[in-house]
Amino acid sequence: MAGDQLKVLNALDVAKTQWYHFTAIIIAGMGFFTDAYDLFCISLVTKLLGRIYYHVPGSAKPGTLPPNVAAAVNGVAFCGTLAGQLFFGWLGDKLGRK
Numbered sequence: 001m002a003g004d005q006l007k008v009l010n011a012l013d014v015a016k017t018q019w020y021h022f023t024a025i026i027i028a029g030m031g032f033f034t035d036a037y038d039l040f041c042i043s044l045v046t047k048l049l050g051r052i053y054y055h056v057p058g059s060a061k062p063g064t065l066p067p068n069v070a071a072a073v074n075g076v077a078f079c080g081t082l083a084g085q086l087f088f089g090w091l092g093d094k095l096g097r098k
Helices: 003-012 019-053 065-095
Strands: none
Touching: 019 065
16 A cells, blocks of 8 residues: 555656646636635624614614624634635545546
C-alpha cells in the first residue's frame, strides 16, 4: 500500500509541467473561491439584512441587525460550510475515487 503511494508521488515529482498541471491549479483555485466566497461576503449580507429588515422609519441612521441575530446568521453560514465540506468530501471519496 505504501509502496504504491510512493510510486504515484514519484511519478508526480518527475513529470514535466504540462497543460494538465495548469488546469488542475485553475480548478483548485476556482473550488477555493466558490467555497470561501460565502464566508467572505457574509459580513456584507448581515449589514444589508439589518438595513432592510431592521430600519426604524424616520431615523437618520441605517438599521442594524441585533447582535444575537447577526451571530446566528454567521454561525449558520459557518456550520453549513462545515457540514458541506464533510458531506461532499465523503461523497467525493465514495463516488469519485476509483
